[in-house]
Amino acid sequence: MDFLPIRRAILSVTDKTGLVDFASFLVERKVELVSTGGTQKALEKAGLPVTAVSTVTGFPEILGGRVKTLHPKIHAGILCNKDNPEHLRTIAEKGILPFDLVCVNLYDFAGAVERKLSLEQAVEEIDIGGPCMIRAAAKNFHSVLVLPSTQWYEAAMQEMSAHDMRVGLPFRQLMASRAFEATSRYDALICSYIRPGD
Template sequence: MDMLPIRRAILSVTDKNGLVDFARFLSSHGVELVSTGGTQKALEAAGLPVTAVSSVTGFPEILGGRVKTLHPKIHAGILANKDDPEHMATLAEKGIRPFDLICVNLYDFAGAVERKLSLEQAVEEIDIGGPCMIRAAAKNFHSILVLPGTQWYAPAQEELEANNMQVGLDFRQKMASRAFEATSRYDALISSYLRPGA
């Protein structure tokens, strides 16, 4: 599809700069906000309506937060091709609602390295669910918008304001490229850190 209406968003961010203002913009235009842990608390503290990921999945966060978003009710909602009737029929059959916007930035692994944490502590700063959501949304940019960093909030808001809360395919493709760039840099940093003798 060319123009994608934004009605439902999942926000899960480590860097919360600009989060509340962007989320308030979305909410004020009727976008449903779904969120995790600390992001959810920040939105609730700002008085914004937000649905917990655990309410969507029907499953609590487990393993100290290692498993939150790794669930079919999240990833099917991200990966469904909205132009494919079979995909949409499957979502309806399984009671899964699609997402239109994924706003994710990753655990601060670079900060963990700078703080010279132990290997065991640093490993806990390796994000798993975040890159999975970013990559899934980037793959499916025909049907969803991914924002992989705080610097994209303003351009996204401008795009949405200019198009009556819809976002064009060109912008979605641009953000998909930036998303893969972000996860590539993140993985390269982790790879370098873990390499023996590095």
């Protein structure tokens, strides 16, 4: 798919810089928003319409928030290849709607390290669902736009504005590469931190 129409987005961000402005841009252009926890609350506080992830999945957040987006109704919606009729049939049969945009940035593990939390406390700052969504969307960049950092909001809005709320393949591929770069840095930091001393 050369140009991807943006109609449905999932937003789940730790860094909320620019979130409301970006989400407002989407809402003004009739994009449906799905969100989690603190991101959902920030959007609702700004008066923006947003659907809770738990409403989409039919399952509440559990284990203190450790499990919320790890669900087929989220990941099949992200991983569906929109050029594959079998994929489209499958999600239709299962009542799953596809996502076009995944806007996720990760728990601040670096901040946990800087605050000198105990190991037990620090591991609670290891994001699981976020990297899963980012990597899924990056893998499926032919069908999904992933934005792994607030720094890309402006470029994404320019891209969408220039193409009537569609996003070209080169920009999606660039964002996919940035997404894998972000998750690899995140994993490297965690690996270094939890490795027992020699």
